[in-house]
Amino acid sequence: MAELLSYPFFQNALLIGLLCSLVCGVIGSFVVVKRMSFISGSIAHAAFGGLGLSYWLGFNPLLGAMGFGFLSALLMGMIRFRFRQQEDALIGALWAVGMSIGVICISLGSGYAGDLFGYLFGSILLTSDSDLLLMVLLNILVLGAVGYFYYPLVAITFDEDYASVLNLPVMALYLGLLELVTLTVIMLLKVVGTILVIALLTLPASAAANWTARLRVMMMVSVGIGAVSTVGGIFLATFLNFPPGPVIIFVCSLFYVASLLIHSKD
């Protein structure tokens, strides 16, 4: 164990896991209380399209993922406000289109299946110092924005109609929240991959929601669950020689099951 901890790649993995738990717990709580997991999943899969495109064209995949993620979040936000009737179908379509673009582009690239597996299920043991730096910056950005806009975000996620009666810029705030979800999703892609992003975003917060009726406490509890799951998952996966992404999600789901069995909101 001590030997494992002395490897820089393992230290990076643990640090990135912890940083991700932080944003994940905070943004995931908003995703759960506002019931945005479908839209978040769709952003993740649209981002996968950008990931594939940049992989094929040979530039940093994170940039591609971010570009596609931002655009799709904007598009889905607009859909929600302008075409509410078809919201469900349109968001589902974006999900599938992003996924298909991603897979096609990756097959056009070198075709090395290991890369595809990493994008789909995470590659937290293959990170660099620049990944770590990026995670730190994204953390500051996302948590800073949530701290600054905390009350307006609570207002629009609690009661959107009332927030617009109070003359809050509801649509701008909602789009902003979606972009924060996008940044979070981009960070989580590295840890658990496209397919499991929604699980890491929503399972800790959903478990926390069964244990508290205060949003701030819910955020803190989900950060804790996320941290234990990522760190525990990384160790477990290393010892068992399993892929870490799925193990992390499995540990998360144990917390969720526990919260269903034993819950009290007071």
Added chain:
Amino acid sequence: MTPILSIQDLSYAYAQKPVLTNVQFEMGQGDFVAVIGPNGGGKSTFIKLIMGLIQPDSGTIRLFGEPVESGRRLVGYLPQFQNVDLDYPILVEEVVLMSLLQGNWLRSIRRKDRQLAWDVLEKVGILHLKDRPLSALSGGEKQRVFLARALVNQPKLLILDEPTTSVDIQAEQSLYRLLQDLHQSLAILMVSHDLSAVSQLVNKIACLNQKMVFHQTKELTAQDLEEVYGCPVALIAHGVPHHHLESHG
């Protein structure tokens, strides 16, 4: 004197079906108006238009002589709270404090602001619940939380959309008493389908079923009601219940 709410030629359709047609309405300070009418008659739509949540197809709405978007700062709004997410992890006093974002949505909410929330929670009789999660309250208690939220910015007009649905009869009676007290200091517009209860309470009644019948009094003729409900209804002076004499056509 400028009326606090004036509506001219208001029409609204949803999916090509007219919901409100050419509605005229006006209320002044000191008024307590009930808008009654059958379900699906456009009562909630009427309220949403006044609050600026939806836009009219034609006609004008002025609140305190101003457009809705600015005039609504003087209005306390109590929505039908079935539409609000009641599982949201939020404390009673936080629900009330949210209203303070009005006018300056980037302001921070500080500890000293809590006194404002507590004062209004006391006014509606639920100060003891201030630290409880919203989700743990009864229907009547939740109703009071939303009423406190509507009152914290000291509105001049209170607008309530079906305030007695999903509260029990006792909570309903005490809500009506509270509204009577509040009427001392502000005007009230209330949508209701409960004719007999509101007629004791209010000084004016308007009937709405796509078209509005409003005489600036609470006297309604049998003809008025028949026009609005589309069926003959029994009418008892001041009691104004809704007894069907024949089945609806």
